[in-house]
Amino acid sequence: MPQQSILVADDDALLVGLLTHRLSAKGYAVSSAGDGAAAIDAVREQRPDLIVLDAMMPVMDGFEALRRIKGDPDLSETPVVMLTALKQEADVVGALELGAEDYLIKPFMPEELLSRIGRILKKDARP
Amino acid sequence: MAALCGHGAPIALLSPAYNEAVTIVQSVRSLLSLQYPAFEVIVINDGSKDATLDTLIEAFELKPVSRAYDLAVPCNEIRGVYASPRLPRLVVIDKVNGGKADALNAGINISRAPVLCSMDADSLLEPDSLLRAVRPFVEDPERVIAVGGTVRLANGCRVRDGRVVEIGLGRHPLALFQTVEYLRAFLMARLAWSRMGALTIISGAFGLFRREAVVRAGGYTRGTVGEDMELVVKLHRQMRREKRDYRIAYVPEPVCWTEAPESWRVLGRQRSRWHRGSLETFFRHWAMFLNPRYGRVGLIGFLNIFIVDVLGPVIEVLGYILIPVLWLLGILSVEYLLAFLALSFTFGITISVCSLALEEIQLRRYPKARDLALLTLAAIFENFGYRQINNLWRIRGLWQYLRGSESWGVMTRKGFRAG
Amino acid sequence: MTGGLLGGLWTASLLMAASSVLFMTGLVIARLISEAGRARRRARREALVADMMSAMDGEADAARLKSEVREPRLVARALLELSTLIRGRELAAVTAALTQAGAEPALLRLMRSRNGEDQIAACEALGLFPSDKAAAALKTRLKRRTSMRVRIAAARALLQMGETPDLNDLLAAFDIGEVHAPLELSAILDEIARRATEAYLERLKSSRDAPALRAMMVGVLGRLGRYEALPVLLGAASDPEPSVRAAALSALGALGHPDAEPIIAAALDDPVPEVRAEACDAAGRTALAALAPRLAERLDDDEWLVRFRAASALLRLGEAGRETLDAAAGRASPRAMRTAQMVLAEAAA
Numbered sequence: 001m002p003q004q005s006i007l008v009a010d011d012d013a014l015l016v017g018l019l020t021h022r023l024s025a026k027g028y029a030v031s032s033a034g035d036g037a038a039a040i041d042a043v044r045e046q047r048p049d050l051i052v053l054d055a056m057m058p059v060m061d062g063f064e065a066l067r068r069i070k071g072d073p074d075l076s077e078t079p080v081v082m083l084t085a086l087k088q089e090a091d092v093v094g095a096l097e098l099g100a101e102d103y104l105i106k107p108f109m110p111e112e113l114l115s116r117i118g119r120i121l122k123k124d125a126r127p
Numbered sequence: 128m129a130a131l132c133g134h135g136a137p138i139a140l141l142s143p144a145y146n147e148a149v150t151i152v153q154s155v156r157s158l159l160s161l162q163y164p165a166f167e168v169i170v171i172n173d174g175s176k177d178a179t180l181d182t183l184i185e186a187f188e189l190k191p192v193s194r195a196y197d198l199a200v201p202c203n204e205i206r207g208v209y210a211s212p213r214l215p216r217l218v219v220i221d222k223v224n225g226g227k228a229d230a231l232n233a234g235i236n237i238s239r240a241p242v243l244c245s246m247d248a249d250s251l252l253e254p255d256s257l258l259r260a261v262r263p264f265v266e267d268p269e270r271v272i273a274v275g276g277t278v279r280l281a282n283g284c285r286v287r288d289g290r291v292v293e294i295g296l297g298r299h300p301l302a303l304f305q306t307v308e309y310l311r312a313f314l315m316a317r318l319a320w321s322r323m324g325a326l327t328i329i330s331g332a333f334g335l336f337r338r339e340a341v342v343r344a345g346g347y348t349r350g351t352v353g354e355d356m357e358l359v360v361k362l363h364r365q366m367r368r369e370k371r372d373y374r375i376a377y378v379p380e381p382v383c384w385t386e387a388p389e390s391w392r393v394l395g396r397q398r399s400r401w402h403r404g405s406l407e408t409f410f411r412h413w414a415m416f417l418n419p420r421y422g423r424v425g426l427i428g429f430l431n432i433f434i435v436d437v438l439g440p441v442i443e444v445l446g447y448i449l450i451p452v453l454w455l456l457g458i459l460s461v462e463y464l465l466a467f468l469a470l471s472f473t474f475g476i477t478i479s480v481c482s483l484a485l486e487e488i489q490l491r492r493y494p495k496a497r498d499l500a501l502l503t504l505a506a507i508f509e510n511f512g513y514r515q516i517n518n519l520w521r522i523r524g525l526w527q528y529l530r531g532s533e534s535w536g537v538m539t540r541k542g543f544r545a546g
Numbered sequence: 547m548t549g550g551l552l553g554g555l556w557t558a559s560l561l562m563a564a565s566s567v568l569f570m571t572g573l574v575i576a577r578l579i580s581e582a583g584r585a586r587r588r589a590r591r592e593a594l595v596a597d598m599m600s601a602m603d604g605e606a607d608a609a610r611l612k613s614e615v616r617e618p619r620l621v622a623r624a625l626l627e628l629s630t631l632i633r634g635r636e637l638a639a640v641t642a643a644l645t646q647a648g649a650e651p652a653l654l655r656l657m658r659s660r661n662g663e664d665q666i667a668a669c670e671a672l673g674l675f676p677s678d679k680a681a682a683a684l685k686t687r688l689k690r691r692t693s694m695r696v697r698i699a700a701a702r703a704l705l706q707m708g709e710t711p712d713l714n715d716l717l718a719a720f721d722i723g724e725v726h727a728p729l730e731l732s733a734i735l736d737e738i739a740r741r742a743t744e745a746y747l748e749r750l751k752s753s754r755d756a757p758a759l760r761a762m763m764v765g766v767l768g769r770l771g772r773y774e775a776l777p778v779l780l781g782a783a784s785d786p787e788p789s790v791r792a793a794a795l796s797a798l799g800a801l802g803h804p805d806a807e808p809i810i811a812a813a814l815d816d817p818v819p820e821v822r823a824e825a826c827d828a829a830g831r832t833a834l835a836a837l838a839p840r841l842a843e844r845l846d847d848d849e850w851l852v853r854f855r856a857a858s859a860l861l862r863l864g865e866a867g868r869e870t871l872d873a874a875a876g877r878a879s880p881r882a883m884r885t886a887q888m889v890l891a892e893a894a895a
Binding site: 012014015017018021022025085106107108109110111112 | 595599602603624627628629630631632633634635636637
Binding site: 164192193194195196197198199239241265266268269338339462463466467469470472473474476477480483484487495496499500503506507 | 555558559562570577578788789820849888892
């Protein structure tokens with residue numbers, strides 16, 4: 001199986017560093033984007049297998065980026081895991097309704113994120 | 128009033144839009160993402176001739192709704208109210224064109240929050256601007272009726288989707304001069320005036336007001352050039368008349384960014400208009416001038432407007448005319464002339480440097496040492512030419528005021544480029 | 547004599563010009579120096595973060611961490627930032643490695659720093675190292691009536707350790723104007739009210755706090771949702787401070803206890819419009835159908851806010867309220883009619 005790739009979209013350098021460290025240790029190829037608009041550009045160019053998306057980012061917030069990704073027939077198949085400090089019911093439900101595959105709230109448990117990502121990608125790989 | 132003006136008091140942001148189709152969606156989006164527990168964004172489409180309303184309807188999936196609203200202050204007919212079930216915080220009003228004051232009045236009528244935030248369509252707010260600016264309402268809930276904040280220039284900053292993402296300094300000399308002017312006006316002057324209780328202006332680019340006080344003062348005066356200054360003077364007048372103990376506060380932290388014109392022509396028109404607005408306000412409320420009934424506002428605030436705005440430009444121009452005449456007549460001592468000129472220039476520089484130092488020590492918003500050096504140079508060189516031209520623009524404003532000119536200076540925007 | 551004046555003028559302007567230029571040069575130089583310092587700090591921080599990540603994988607470099615802990619200011623900030631992102635086993639691994647390296651005594655030292663920001667960072671970071679010693683130090687810090695922000699940080703750290711900070715210590719010489727993050731403070735009060743409800747209600751009854759704080763404390767009771775708060779809320783609803791009254795009515799509405807009816811009914815005639823508006827809301831949320839005629843009177847209130855809230859409250863009252871509103875839409879004073887009609891139209895849409 002070829003190496004699976006993950007895009008981490010977050011404006012927090014610490015989080016990007018942390019996830020890059022953990023995800024590449026698990027064998028994923030990791031790239032990153034610092035805001036929603038850059039994330040969309042990166043998705044178009046790199047076609048990652050999964051996106052980890054923050055909500056509160058400069059330029060374009062994560063919900064808007066999610067809406068555009070899921071609204072674009074070309075990109076909508078890419079699974080998105082929201083990873084954000086927003087914990088209100090409306091935000092969670094809203095993101096899931098927009099098509100996010102999963103929603104984790106910061107502070108999160110890295111192990112949990114890894115296993116959820118693993119599950120989504122396994123399901124995805126099945127024909 | 129106080130509970131609702133306490134921490135997290137609901138705020139209604141009033142954003143008037145006239146022919147803003149190009150930028151409206153990104154600025155609304157950035158307003159919707161402000162950090163504040165409870166606010167509503169009311170966009171007032173003031174009869175735009177372009178596609179402002181349609182762009183909004185499409186981008187935010189708006190539907191016409193029926194919304195109960197007040198008729199507290201006069202405004203032109205409201206043609207429709209639009210909202211989206213997906214975005215409970217957004218309300219868009221479509222109304223017959225009537226100018227900025229009229230549009231803001233419509234927003235006041237529609238709003239349901241005890242605190243209003245008035246702004247320009249091109250104001251770029253800091254994400255925590257509301258949290259910062261609401262604090263005087265919290266500290267002194269019974270008395271505070273309005274709060275102004277520091278407005279900074281966005282020229283040279285990196286702006287994306289309606290938000291300043293990286294602070295910079297414009298490189299155009301006009302932008303540099305205006306940066307020094309803004310620092311001086313906001314950091315030194317307004318802070319001092321508000322401490323004295325005689326602040327007579329809150330920038331139209333950003334201000335918080337208690338709705339109830341604005342409604343009592345009759346809202347914005349329609350058809351004025353300087354409706355922002357006029358409203359603050361009206362608030363003073365109303366509160367003094369009612370003998371209410373009140374306070375108009377000011378927060379020195381930068382809360383709002385605006386783009387300064389980088390063309391002499393546009394800047395000139397803006398300054399003439401500001402000056403005309405100031406004169407209009409002064410003469411409309413001249414009964415307050417030196418009237419002890421109006422306390423410090425009447426005595427000091429109005430005296431300041433009188434000296435600086437009413438007399439200032441005239442005296443300065445008289446000086447320019449008289450000096451050569453007197454010199455030709457041989458009455459004038461050149462030595463004294465030069466000495467006084469030098470004193471007035473260096474005094475101006477010292478004041479500017481003090482505001483630069485204040486910004487550097489307290490706020491430190493400009494990231495590079497080089498920016499600081501550039502601003503120092505601008506503070507020196509503005510005295511040679513820029514100051515004099517500014518004065519001519521003010522004279523033109525005076526002339527327009529005297530003629531009762533109706534021609535409004537149209538502010539052409541440079542438009543924020545993405546990236 | 548005139549020569550003296552001329553010289554004086556020149557001297558004054560030259561002095562002003564020279565001192566301005568000198569002063570700005572000084573500031574620019576100071577800025578250059580601080581920029582260099584910042585770059586060095588950034589590099590050290592990056593090294594620290596890398597070591598923290600190794601610690602997460604159970605590969606902590608004890609010697610390096612030990613030397614990094616000597617700069618507790620950096621450790622406190624990086625750790626706090628990390629704790630806003632992750633929790634669970636990985637975070638525990640980092641704090642364990644840092645404890646090994648002697649972070650706790652270093653943070654206790656930092657807490658005694660003269661710099662307020664350092665004190666705050668130290669307090670908050672200590673919350674991640676639960677121990678009797680740290681808890682005791684935080685409690686002592688709370689007792690000192692110094693900066694509000696430091697005390698709030700100490701309270702938050704104690705809560706994080708599972709300890710309940712003493713409310714009276716937290717609120718002694720309290721200055722609401724110093725509260726930079728009101729939501730954070732009210733979250734702390736939420737937690738204290740939940741854990742020590744009796745002491746919390748006691749403090750509110752004593753009514754010695756500033757109005758803005760009391761209003762906030764009353765608001766906390768609305769979210770707490772415990773009926774034992776009812777007597778205190780009923781008392782607060784007739785507080786001399788309008789802000790407290792309004793907060794109390796809002797909390798009563800959230801509580802929704804029918805015993806509040808007489809107080810809510812009385813507040814419908816409060817002289818302050820915002821209190822009347824909250825009273826309308828409370829009547830609606832508590833479903834006090836008997837108050838429908840009183841709410842109908844409020845449809846003709848002088849303040850739009852009250853008229854609107856009265857109409858909205860009537861809508862919440864079900865059958866009786868709806869009938870009252872329909873009646874008002876047909877026959878009442880012009881402004882009451884307009885309010886009723888508009889709110890009905892809005893509800894229908």
